[in-house]
Amino acid sequence: MLIIDGKKVSLELKNELKASIESYKAITSKVPGLALIIVGQDPASQAYVRNKAKTCKEIGINSTMIAMPSETTQELLLETIHKLNDDPSVHGILVQQPLPAQIDELTVTLAIDPSKDVDGFHPENLGHLVMGDLDKCFVSCTPFGILELLDRYAIETKGKHCVVVGRSNIVGKPMANLMLQKLDAANCTVTICHSATENISFHTKQADILIVAIGHAGFITPDMVKPGAVVIDVGINRVDDPSTKNGYHLVGDVDFNGVSSVASAMSPVPGGVGPMTIAMLMKNTLLSFQRFNGL
Ligand code: GUN
Numbered sequence: 001m002l003i004i005d006g007k008k009v010s011l012e013l014k015n016e017l018k019a020s021i022e023s024y025k026a027i028t029s030k031v032p033g034l035a036l037i038i039v040g041q042d043p044a045s046q047a048y049v050r051n052k053a054k055t056c057k058e059i060g061i062n063s064t065m066i067a068m069p070s071e072t073t074q075e076l077l078l079e080t081i082h083k084l085n086d087d088p089s090v091h092g093i094l095v096q097q098p099l100p101a102q103i104d105e106l107t108v109t110l111a112i113d114p115s116k117d118v119d120g121f122h123p124e125n126l127g128h129l130v131m132g133d134l135d136k137c138f139v140s141c142t143p144f145g146i147l148e149l150l151d152r153y154a155i156e157t158k159g160k161h162c163v164v165v166g167r168s169n170i171v172g173k174p175m176a177n178l179m180l181q182k183l184d185a186a187n188c189t190v191t192i193c194h195s196a197t198e199n200i201s202f203h204t205k206q207a208d209i210l211i212v213a214i215g216h217a218g219f220i221t222p223d224m225v226k227p228g229a230v231v232i233d234v235g236i237n238r239v240d241d242p243s244t245k246n247g248y249h250l251v252g253d254v255d256f257n258g259v260s261s262v263a264s265a266m267s268p269v270p271g272g273v274g275p276m277t278i279a280m281l282m283k284n285t286l287l288s289f290q291r292f293n294g295l
Pocket of ligand 1: 094096119141
């Protein structure tokens, strides 16, 4: 069974991005800029944003972290976004989710200039994805990272049946739309399953490529997988574990040990899709810089 090693691929990709950023800097004397906004004190969100800032530093992207208190008004957050929209040194704007209850996530997403929406959450970017205009948009980082993994591992996708489990706006829906595209690493027949799907294992067992983003530890068991399938696990679930320093360990949505005896290839958790998400955020930020500078 092949392990789809997202950690290794993300390192390769980050090195490639770093080299590109250095060469553009030599030509233009400019570097890409990413604004990271976090509202409130959620420890998991703080850790994610810190990790994004650290990766920016490693590869030469200029990141600005804007930490706002949890009682921040929507008005102030929108004002902050508008300023960043108008700032030519900022090529990407990311507002870490979830946001406090007084702030409407859709209003915030709509306020970000679509040409700086490196998360790919704006309806204009999602619309371009659905229409297949990938050169005009940003694709949400997790689905984009999975496509990159399938591509770099030369997984055969053309005409294959891809089943996506999960219908979120940031993973399931863009993932299904990507796998539908007439691209080398896509061009699949696509089924989407979700919490109301009847007899879900009937569908998952049809999958040549099974992509699982449902947020339920160990949801996919070996009896739900077709022998030889490629299984991509997007889940990041905390399981209590007093033997670890943090008191928990991470598992995916797939029963890794069980399914590894049925699948032909699998992405592990941790070390699979997760590291690719940040690498693709960096790739989107560089893409935005290239578009802004006509490179
Ligand atoms: N919260 C969890 N994942 C993400 C992400 O990819 N982008 C943003 N903005 N918030 C998140």
